[in-house]
Amino acid sequence: GTTEEGADPAAPIDGEGGGGDASGAVVTVPKLTGIPWFNRMEEGVKLYAEDTDENAYYQGSAEADAAAQVRVIEDLIASGVAALCVTPFQPDAVEQVLKKAMDSDIIVITHEAPTIENADYDIEAFKNDEYGINLMDELAKAMGEEGEYAQMVGSLSSSTHMEWVDAAKKHQEENYPNMTLVGDRVETSDDAQKAYEGMQELLSAHPNLKGVQGSASTDVVGVGQAVEEAGLQDSIAVVGTATPKDTVDLLESGAIDVIQFWDPGFAAYAQNVIAKMLLDGGTVEEGADLGVEGYSAISIEDKVIYGDKAWINVTVENSGDYDY
Amino acid sequence: MTTDRPDAVAPDRADFAVRVDGVTKTFGTVHALDDVSFQVRRGTIHALVGENGSGKSTLTKVIAGAHAPDSGTVTLDGELLEDLTPRDALRKGVRVIYQDFALFPNMTVADNIGFDGGVNPAGLVPRGKNIARTRSALETLGLTISPSTVLGSLSTAERQLVAIARAVSADGRIILMDEPTAALTQKEIDAFLGTVRHLASQGLSFVFISHKLREVVEVADDVTIIRDGKVVESGPAANFDQERISNLMTGSAVSNVRRESAWEVTEKPLLSARQMRLGSVFADVDLELHAGRVHGLSGLVGCGKIEIGLALAGLIPIDQGRIELDGAPLREARSERTIQYVPDDRLTEGLMLNWSIADNIAMNSLDQTTGRGGLQSVPKLGELGTRWKERLRIKTPTVAAPVSALSGGNQQRVLLSRMLAPQPRVLILNNPTVGVDVGSRAEIHDLVRSVADDGTAVLLISDEPAELMSICDDIAFVVDGRITARHAADEIDEERIIDINGQGKAA
């Protein structure tokens, strides 16, 4: 274990290539690299490193593959990092490698994995059911609280996506009796093209469809495009998780009504703050302020740290305010 | 040598359609062509004769630009061509009937006959013209195949005719024909030779390769004889008769050794076939192989004799009939080791060319190279190889050398070693002396005789009457998949063999 060294404040912060020294660093591992969502997360890490002068950086696998993520984590453990901030590709698939990390006295903070076992803390921007309920409220509002709607998830095995749609469905049944969920949940593999094709099929199979709730950040992109082409902007409501930059045109054309998201950069920032706290031997207190937007008064349940409902809703009015 | 042989017949240099000067071609370690010079007068039929493997096809390929010679030059139509490629040769009007046809099995007959590799790829295929050309070419040769038939579904003889049609229908001026008649019946040959003579009278020049010497003396204007890659004699056909040609080919008067020590026909054959039939390939075939006897199988290329051999070896299934080894059906007799089949094409069917001699020899006798713990032992592999190397006098410094480095005769010995090593009781040989020099050939014949003397039953499938005559005890003739005649070897002669085979279905 190398925790005795703690983070080396003198270590250079490395932006562009060059060998950042892994030993003693706090490393943030995304599900995969190269997609805007996680590029934003990388920015959060860089921001943290700049703000604090800590040896903190971001590293992930090139493939959307749980096994590839495990191998990155393996390498990081072997190179003697002090803390890992992981957004697991599939939470259960990383349990063992995270256990190995914990056994090597590495601090482990996860994100988007509230049920994880082998971590010091998991950090969530919000409670997943609340997030799902809010999405349903937005959808109901846009649909006028009545009509058929469908739900999409990136993968049926993604626990967060499933929690959102489950909570939303329950909320709808309790509060919006005139709405009905149609069809199986459509799986889109985080692929906008699949979401597009899935939407086409939904339109064929359910001509009276009035709303769609998306989960993966690509879902509403594909759905919005299908809606726009069908000229159904005004009759079908589309809400879901996405980044503003990806959806600005569709929001403008009215194909998408509302997007909702949290800032993965701030989440990673918060992960890093907690990791640093633990490395310094501190503890995390209920109500603490992590010094980053959305995490000014955290709540703790068991090992899960929740931000202060740190989600953001964007409609056509405020879509220009974000550059990611 | 013949290089500067005075041209009694055609003194004018420019009158040569083809002129080859001092061409040498080596493959690996062996000279396939050794300082060969050769001329074809315009408007004549020039026969090129020689034993199997003497280099005839290689010479053809050099003229056609398919093989680059190591040294020497090729002059076509009076123009000396450096670095001749098939494209250049085509432009100079060279058309070739290759021995292996070089056709496209997945294309139709019309596409094959109309194929032209020498034009601008962006050009359009003149489909109508090709079909018309195909029709007329097929007609001239007296063929009734539809131009839209896929070539792959044709028989060997039909393919050969298509290859002929392709060569003669294109507007070539020099036509190289490598054994164009090997698969044809006498009737077809007559029609074909008529066409050739007609075209020659119109000024086309032909190189004609054939093993059927009677055709050669009948049709050729000039004759060149080649042996072991060297030209031994060349001149007007009038100077040659069949006897002289064959003496020159083999380098000596043919010693018609006949086999005399054959075992008596036993009551029970070692391997017997009853009423074998396979699709349209062969039917009603009865054969018996007896210990200690050599049985010959003769017929045209594509007549089904090879398939009969394959079926007897258990290499292809049959639709009907029974094959028995020692009275038990073949499948149950577990014949792998007891029957060995020697394919004729050692380059693609017989040998692993890149592998060592030892590996090739051991392939069917791995139980003899098993060392401690039942594992394969490399030293034992070497021992087995060396043993057979000595026994069959394979000319190589080491059995670790790759087979590709050997000459044809030695390659053939490696192949025979492999087949003999497991001590088979039945040996089926398909043209065992193709591409083998005279000396080796005699040795291989001796070997076959001695193997038979030891009590092995041998089936010899051969295209060469002389070979059949020299080692067989009995010969069966296959025409169109049926056995039409059986003779004891001492009842007949080579001429008769050619006649029986050429009869065709009509007979």
Next chain:
Amino acid sequence: MTAPTTTAPAGRGFIELLLARRELLLISVIIATVIIFSIANPSFLSFAHLFGLGRSTVYVGLMALGVMLVLLTGGIDISVSAIAVSSMYLTTVTLMAFDYQGTFLLAVALAVLIGGTLGLVNGVLVTWLKLPSLIVTIGTLTLYRGALLAFVGTDRFRSLPAQMAEFSGFAVIRTSDNGRMVALHGAVLILIVLAAVLALALSRTWWGRYIYAIGDNQEAAERMGVPVRSIRVTAFVLSGALAGLAGLFYAAMSRTADPASLNGVEMTVLAAVVLGGVSVTGGRGSVLGTLLGVLLITIVGSSLVLVGIPTAWQQLFIGLFVLFGVGVPALRERRNERRRGMVVSE
């Protein structure tokens, strides 16, 4: 003719004919599938669904045509998905760097050019280094994609040049289906036109004959004077160019230039092509068969939901179709070979 001939395959009735012509077999299977699907759910035959299907065939179809060409010459091209994504992304990035807002045709030209160049690299490596095309294209598959992501960028662009984004709405037939605007995307026609041109080129030009000849019997082609190397290179170049076009269309139609997209599509393309009857050993296959293979795979891939089969089983059906499509004709071929004494068994 006097030598033994085989019975003509056509003489054995309908089934035999079906098996002999892969295109007919595929058409029958597609018709059967369509009948079954439209009975299960009549909206299968709606304009909306059919137009959607057509649109989904475009990018796989374009890549499949290229892969078919390479297979016909007896090679294989695994790298098409990497070429597609690289040309698409490089094109977009370049145009955006110049803030280009002009005609879409320039983007097309650029993507085709880049794709063709990458294909040329494949072709040159295969013919000059004399390495097996399987190895070369697996190498360039990882190389192209790796280089793109490592050195060009990983950002996904949603705000494409205006004309490129407009292409996603480029419709040739517009109609209304239950109050919903449905349109047949123009790219479908482009695919069909390109396929027709390719089919003509293959059957009517010497280039096309040479492509088949090389895959059929390379040695014979060489001896007949075919410039084998350069023709093989053209197959790789066209494969790259078509992949480039496919990538660009994919990006324009989804209005997203995502350098991580199209990952693994090469397997789908290959499956479609072999299902379409193109032989992996060369010399056999047709444009029509390839398109039918693509269509069948697309139908299975995007219509199961419509008939109530969970998407989870989709792959199983695709696999079974491929095995069936490859296996049944093979069985027939084996039988024919057997009858002609061609097979050397143990």
Next chain:
Amino acid sequence: MIEARLGPRAHIVLLGALVVVLAGTLSALAPSTFPTMRNMQSMMGQIAPLAILAICIGITFLIGGIDLSIVAVANCAAITAALVGEAMGPDAGALGIMAAAGSALVIGLLAGLTNGFLIATLRVHPIPITLGTMSVFIGISTGITNGATVFGNGYMSGLSTATVVLMPMTFVVFLVLLALCTGITLKTRTGFHMYALGESDKVARYSRLPVTRTIVMTYAASGVLAAIAGLIMFSSTNAANVSFASSYLMQAILIAVVAGIDPYGGTGRLWAILLGAAAMQMLQTGINMSLGSWSGSAFASNFIWGVLLIAVLGLSKWLSTRKHRTREAEVEEKLEEAEAVGSA
């Protein structure tokens, strides 16, 4: 005697040199982290399942085939293990482990037999066949699990955490399997038949080698090996999913090709997979360690792999054709000498 079957020695030298250079460079670049026991163990553990998949590709390459279905089979086997383990309940103990592992191996065997049987009887190129079965296996796994991840109850984790002589158990399993396969291919009749079939299936058939049996056995072995790789992945994540390790197929092919096994069959040394795997893992770990904070690092290894593959193969091809020529010339020389002696 058997050199022709092993392939050019130049290749092995080249590959060995690459591994040494990589190890040296990386140790020099990161002296405190790369050449450590912890890192070595981590690398061995990471590469094990991938390297076993590379053996699958290696043996099928040897007979002139290819098995594209291995990752699908590995996942299918892992899912089976998870489901069987679940059915046996958490208290099944050793019996549970045996049942789970056993059923996974059986699945691998069945999958391999299916591949082998189809390829041998249909005589279609293995690419379309294994592409088809790949889809079928993925389809079945997806259908059964609905695409969701299934979990073990941790009883297999021993496999991934145990060490033997300082090496992770999984790596030892790989070494044993590699040694076994190398031994079989070089030392047994079956191995000889495999090489022969790969060198020329026509010659093998004409000389009556048991072609069908060899094909079926090879693909069956490939299936079983893939299942073992699947079990190893399952043991290290305690989870199985139909989409796991989707990038491993191409990487396994890369390793086998770089190891010098001819995809057209008949030539290669299986043990060189060890070198190929070592090179691949070191490259990846090296890039992760030394360029970790560069955002392109995750993709740079792919790029370098592509370059390396073509460079190593191109170079070794060039070296070996030169060598081949000199070897033939040597034989000729010796022949001439022998003749000179003979005639003297």
